[in-house]
Amino acid sequence: MKLIYQYMMAFLVVVVTCLSVISVAIYRYSENMAYQQTWEQLEGYSDNLQKMALKSNPQTGQMNNITFGTFNDLQQVLADQKVTFMMFDNQGQESYPVPQRSNNHKPLLEKKLWRSLKAGNVIRERNSGEDQQFHLFKKHPMTYIIKPWFDDNNNLVAVLYVGSEVSTIRTNMNTMRRNLLLAFFVSTVIAIIMSWFLANWQVRRIERLQQATRQVANGNFAVQIHQEGNDELDDLAADFNEMTQSLQASQVEIERQEQRRKEFMANASHEMRTPLTTINGLLEGLAYDAIPEKSRQHSIELMRNETKRLIRLVNDNLDYEKIRTNQISLYQRNFNAYKPLTDVVTQLQQKAQDAGDQLSLKAPEELPIYADYDRFIQIIVNITQNAIQFTNQGQITITGERNAQQTATIIAIKDNGIGMTAEQVQNIWERYYKADPSRKSTKYGESGLGLAIVHQLMEQHHDQITVESKLHEGTTFTLTFFDEAVLTKKTTNRQS
Ligand SMILES: Nc1ncnc2c1ncn2[C@@H]1O[C@H](COP(=O)(O)OP(=O)(O)OP(=O)(O)O)[C@@H](O)[C@H]1O
Ligand SMILES: [Mg+2]
Known part of the structure; x- marks a missing residue:
């Protein structure tokens, strides 16, 4: 019925x-x-x-x-x-x-x-x-x-x-009975009319819900039901609206993820195709003796570089994925940051000189820090390498100091290189993002994974990273490594 x-x-x-x-x-x-x-x-x-x-x-x-x-x-x-x-x-x-x-x-x-x-x-x-x-x-x-x-x-x-x-x-009594019967009849007719209006009103509200549900079934999550009162049907409508809102949010997230997946596939294939094409060309040249004897060594060197680049690309990708999905476990401990910072500077000094840059460190000899030792070096190397890469004949300074409240150690890596626009700054944490996609590969890599890894690592550390940059003026990356006590407090707060 x-x-x-x-x-x-x-x-x-x-x-x-x-x-x-x-x-x-x-x-x-x-x-x-x-x-x-x-x-x-x-x-x-x-x-x-x-x-x-x-x-x-x-x-x-x-x-x-x-x-x-x-x-x-x-x-x-x-x-x-x-x-x-x-x-x-x-x-x-x-x-x-x-x-x-x-x-x-x-x-x-x-x-x-x-x-x-x-x-x-x-x-x-x-x-x-x-x-x-x-x-x-x-x-x-x-x-x-x-x-x-x-x-x-x-x-x-x-x-x-x-x-x-x-x-x-x-x-x-007969007169009374007649009047009562008349009243009964009139009231019943009024009741039928009233009940029709009432029932129709309720049914229309349910129909509205039904139509909205159908729209959701057809994939339209933007649908919202108007609600004015606070009876059970209005509560249902409110719940429905909440449901569609979260469905819409999930849909947006799914679309975003799908977009990222597509971009990732396109970028990864693109990044791999370039070295593979180079290697393939050189191999064919060698196979058909098309490469003169004196260039052979150089070709082999080129292929080695490209292969290394491929290996690095695959490793970086795996690394990023592992960090992102919480598959790596950080071993956070207290140590003196001065030593690893000097090591990084020494390690990268040659590259800096090749680019005509001056790389220097300004930090006290006692600089306590709480982080995973190896990952800390990875972070600093990645950012400093970028600074060298994007600075020609300039100054690159790594500074390390305690913050005013003595709750964290702040490391800043500053260069006066090419800098970035605000829009570029917004995207640098994305995988495969390169501010200037036309840049050809260099011996330092350039696959657009370095900062994405750094960002993930900083997140895993529960520490902060910020960047300030001006086009043609330079860039400063600021890393805040919180002390153990601060992080423990943060985690307990989050758990409770
Ligand atoms: N110090 C900097 N000055 C100017 N631009 C920078 C700087 N650091 C990073 N960028 C921009 O951010 C982009 C992303 O950097 P990221 O380190 O992630 O990638 P990459 O250096 O291109 O490649 P990879 O580090 O994977 O070899 C760079 O391509 C560059 O455009
Ligand atoms: Mg880089």
Whole structure:
């Protein structure tokens, strides 16, 4: 069954049940009230008649007696309400309207009833008309009271029956039933209309969710559902929106990764093709004796260089991948950075001189640092090699010092070489990025992996690296190696 009909059914069942219960309750209550009122009214007639009958004449001191005429007159006055009277004497013999002449003193009223009356109880009854006890009931169902009269000395004087035809109550109740039925019908129609609107509104909200879900299934993660309230469906919509947002974020990340993968494949193939093509060309030259004898040695040297370059490329790639995927374990320890820094300067001095650069170190002889020894050298060598590579006839200075708070050692590698634009600076940490892709390979490599490895290593160390550069003015790389205590605190904070 469609949801809208289920909703409507649910609403209708609730509304119709409520209406039925209320209608029946009102009807019952009104009916009881009507009988109650009639009984009270009839009892009122009886009381007044009793007062009239038992009032003694002040002059004679005799009690007034109610005559047949009184009853006839009263019945005529109350003809509209179809009131009838019946009187019994203190022996239970009918004295009005048909006086019983027999003297057998057998009460006309049932024994049980008579006992109850003698005890002073007032009988309130309604009968269906089949009760044949009183000849007055023969035709119509009646509502009646039977009330005993007592004199001042509490002696039973007489018993009065006052009855009214039920038909008057019935007429009123029928009108009431008709009105209630009409109200019930009108309310049900209104309830159907209202439930349709309500159900339709709810179903539309669900349909909106359904459409949005379909869009997500078709790959549109930008879809958002409008929500205004805070019921369960709005909560669902909010969760849905959150879901699509994270799906969208993952999608962007997946696309970014895919883009990087494609770039990596293109770059890696490109980087490998150049040395392979060179080696292949030279090998073919050698095979077909196309290379003159005097150039052979040089060709072999070239092939060796290109092979080394290939090996380095593969190694660097593997290294980068290992660092990136946390496959290498760093052995971070405290040592004096002065020694490895001097070693690097000595090691790279020749290269610097070849490029006409002056390479110098400014650092105290005691420079405590907390890092992985070998990886620290790798980082410094990579950056210094770059500085030499991109500086011609310039100055390259490596400075090492403790920071002002004495919480870290800062190493800065500064050159006054070609420098970079802001956009180039932004990309240097990317794998295979070269600010100037047209640069031909040099003996130092240039595959665009050096800084990517440095960046990964610094991240693994939980240390910082920043770069400042100006085109044609120079570049400074600043490395902050935090002390062991600072890093331990950082990791515990992160874990908690
Ligand atoms: N000191 C510097 N001055 C100017 N540009 C620099 C400097 N250091 C790095 N760069 C730029 O950043 C790019 C990336 O450097 P990176 O060390 O990652 O690669 P590479 O030196 O080209 O190759 P590799 O280091 O893998 O042999 C360089 O190609 C260069 O354009
Ligand atoms: Mg480099």
